[in-house]
Amino acid sequence: MMTDTPSAKHILVTGGCGFIGANLVPMLESSGYAVRVLDNLSKGSTDYLEGSTADIRIGDIRDRAAVAAALEGIDAVIHLAAYGSVVESVADPEDNFDVNARGTFVMLDETRKAGISQFIFASTGGALIGNAEPPVDETSLPRPISPYGSSKLCGEAYCSSFAAAYGMSITALRFANVIGLWSWHKKGAVTTFAKAILEDRPIIIYGDGSATRDFLMADDLCDGIRRGLTANLPGFNVFHLASGREVSVAELARIMCETAGKPDHLIERKDKRAGEVERNFASFESARTSLGFSPAYRLEEALAETWRWMANEGAADPSGKA
Numbered sequence: 001m002m003t004d005t006p007s008a009k010h011i012l013v014t015g016g017c018g019f020i021g022a023n024l025v026p027m028l029e030s031s032g033y034a035v036r037v038l039d040n041l042s043k044g045s046t047d048y049l050e051g052s053t054a055d056i057r058i059g060d061i062r063d064r065a066a067v068a069a070a071l072e073g074i075d076a077v078i079h080l081a082a083y084g085s086v087v088e089s090v091a092d093p094e095d096n097f098d099v100n101a102r103g104t105f106v107m108l109d110e111t112r113k114a115g116i117s118q119f120i121f122a123s124t125g126g127a128l129i130g131n132a133e134p135p136v137d138e139t140s141l142p143r144p145i146s147p148y149g150s151s152k153l154c155g156e157a158y159c160s161s162f163a164a165a166y167g168m169s170i171t172a173l174r175f176a177n178v179i180g181l182w183s184w185h186k187k188g189a190v191t192t193f194a195k196a197i198l199e200d201r202p203i204i205i206y207g208d209g210s211a212t213r214d215f216l217m218a219d220d221l222c223d224g225i226r227r228g229l230t231a232n233l234p235g236f237n238v239f240h241l242a243s244g245r246e247v248s249v250a251e252l253a254r255i256m257c258e259t260a261g262k263p264d265h266l267i268e269r270k271d272k273r274a275g276e277v278e279r280n281f282a283s284f285e286s287a288r289t290s291l292g293f294s295p296a297y298r299l300e301e302a303l304a305e306t307w308r309w310m311a312n313e314g315a316a317d318p319s320g321k322a
């Protein structure tokens, strides 16, 4: 059940049963928001929200009737639901387009029809920008190199036009590579490296290990999302939510092995995969200026906390989607 104090602002979080939702929903609730979730459970689990008072609706973002029902009584939408894997998007671009591009269009269109003006869109930094010289920022020219990146750029394009054409307040937040609790079902480097260490298999690095990423702790990301919600900026705005620190995949593997107390864990290399960008990290200066966003976690702390959760609770992941 959604808690309903008279002053509570009612938020719909799509994809709220996934990794970021599992971190965001409790944070919103503890800030006094009443939360409803719309999720089709293709990747997430209602068990991730155990202990939350969110009103959980099982449904698909492409189903207009389900979306319209979920929007009743809502003041603002945080749209997280998507297929988030670059590699899976290369294997099946149409499915990725349908969920991410069409799904975002349906969410925006139903939100407009419901007379709700505030919408926050979970976008992406690296995959959307492509191989531009980092650090990238809001002025960098997007040139996605994966269908996933294209789907998010398409989503941002509709966010821009819906803000202009229908007077909505829409903020696209471009997330860095997010790490943290409830990420056992994810396919990113930190989760796959942690599983390899725990299962005593070699860590696989695709390419020569020089590719770089920008890792952001989920708590910091969710604080940025909450700031975007509170700011409720008029028109269309875009912000990178990132740590600003460039880390190579080889360095990440080394830090993780050390964090796990296995500095000599075996690392193997395989061919680079299509769709994955070379260097990526982003400046969060604009989010700092406009939203007061400033990540609190250092990478080593974020990895240590994520590792502890993976080692102690991750394998008991309730989603069954790992």
Ligand SMILES: NC(=O)c1ccc[n+]([C@@H]2O[C@H](COP(=O)([O-])OP(=O)(O)OC[C@H]3O[C@@H](n4cnc5c(N)ncnc54)[C@H](O)[C@@H]3O)[C@@H](O)[C@H]2O)c1
Pocket (backbone or CB within 6 Å): 014, 015, 016, 017, 018, 019, 020, 021, 038, 039, 040, 041, 042, 043, 044, 045, 059, 060, 061, 062, 079, 080, 081, 082, 083, 084, 099, 103, 122, 123, 124, 125, 174, 175, 176, 177, 178, 179, 186, 188
């Ligand atoms: N995790 C990251 O590092 C990262 C980085 C950049 C952007 N993002 C974006 O953040 C958002 C959340 O990512 P996440 O890491 O929590 O992913 P996730 O896969 O853990 O969560 C996504 C949730 O959306 C749900 N979902 C998928 N398709 C749906 C549909 N058609 N209808 C309803 N629900 C659906 C899934 O069941 C899942 O619970 C996504 O939009 C993703 O692209 C994530």
